[in-house]
Amino acid sequence: MARFAGKSVIITGGNSGIGLATAKMFAAEGAQVAITGRSQEKLSTAKAEIGGDVLGKSVDMTSVEAIGSFVEDVAAKYGKIDIVVAAAGGAVVRPFEMMDEALFDEDLDRNFKGAYFTAQKALPHVRDGGSFVFLGSAAGSKGFAAMTVYGPSKAALRGLVRSLATELSPKGIRANVVSPGPIPTPGMDRLGLPPEQIEGVKQEFVRQVPLARMGTVEDIANAITFLASDQAAYITGTELAVDGGHAQV
Numbered sequence: 223m224a225r226f227a228g229k230s231v232i233i234t235g236g237n238s239g240i241g242l243a244t245a246k247m248f249a250a251e252g253a254q255v256a257i258t259g260r261s262q263e264k265l266s267t268a269k270a271e272i273g274g275d276v277l278g279k280s281v282d283m284t285s286v287e288a289i290g291s292f293v294e295d296v297a298a299k300y301g302k303i304d305i306v307v308a309a310a311g312g313a314v315v316r317p318f319e320m321m322d323e324a325l326f327d328e329d330l331d332r333n334f335k336g337a338y339f340t341a342q343k344a345l346p347h348v349r350d351g352g353s354f355v356f357l358g359s360a361a362g363s364k365g366f367a368a369m370t371v372y373g374p375s376k377a378a379l380r381g382l383v384r385s386l387a388t389e390l391s392p393k394g395i396r397a398n399v400v401s402p403g404p405i406p407t408p409g410m411d412r413l414g415l416p417p418e419q420i421e422g423v424k425q426e427f428v429r430q431v432p433l434a435r436m437g438t439v440e441d442i443a444n445a446i447t448f449l450a451s452d453q454a455a456y457i458t459g460t461e462l463a464v465d466g467g468h469a470q471v
């Protein structure tokens with residue numbers, strides 16, 4: 223029996239990288255999925271790759287109004303929502319002294335505010351016993367130079383699931399965070415660094431990670447789908463690091 227037959231799942235950032243791999247995994251195991259992204263073109267390609275009747279919408283995750291409108295579209299199409307995966311986000315590399323207010327707000331809003339309000343807007347439609355999974359990062363618990371907003375924004379998600387797990391437990395709704403280590407995705411190529419430096423960053427990651435490789439998007443999707451599934455029925459408020467040991471040793 224498919225683990226997610228009859229379930230409806232929101233995956234923000236589902237048109238790319240980790241979110242897309244996760245959407246494919248949920249759909250392959252029977253779920254109806256709804257995805258967001260920014261690029262309409264990538265949304266169309268992702269919908270075709272996922273297959274079936276996917277709801278895909280371009281949503282600016284820094285706009286609470288846009289997030290609310292997307293959630294209403296999902297509820298109108300699928301009714302109750304079972305699982306919400308907040309995967310939209312990404313890092314920008316910028317030295318502390320060069321961080322300006324506009325970039326600070328953008329980085330924090332994309333990674334924390336967007337995920338926060340995705341959960342809040344979805345909650346009235348989430349079935350009792352449902353599940354929230356947020357995308358944290360090794361950078362939420364390990365220091366990285368020039369990631370002074372991204373890292374704390376992911377640490378904030380770690381804090382958020384502690385509160386949500388407590389507050390939503392009367393409804394049987396669970397909240398957890400999956401924290402990836404380095405995963406080659408389009409996002410890694412959008413760190414704001416020239417291509418030759420990106421290659422150096424990747425090599426340095428492999429050198430630092432105890433398992434001596436970068437992870438795959440499937441490594442992360444496996445953890446997300448596990449936490450969203452009934453196999454994780456007694457797990458809430460926790461962080462599952464999927465980082466080859468990067469931030470654990």
Ligand SMILES: NC(=O)c1ccc[n+]([C@@H]2O[C@H](COP(=O)([O-])OP(=O)(O)OC[C@H]3O[C@@H](n4cnc5c(N)ncnc54)[C@H](OP(=O)(O)O)[C@@H]3O)[C@@H](O)[C@H]2O)c1
Binds near residue numbers: 282283332
């Ligand atoms: N890859 C890694 O090494 C790594 C490590 C730790 C944590 N993570 C986290 O994993 C998640 C997925 O990242 P990824 O590596 O899969 O990157 P990705 O391929 O770039 O995917 C990021 C997704 O978020 C969307 N997005 C970004 N900013 C947005 C905004 N302001 N409004 C709406 N949508 C926005 C992107 O939409 P468009 O593509 O249409 O712009 C895309 O769908 C992120 O939360 C990231 O922080 C990644």
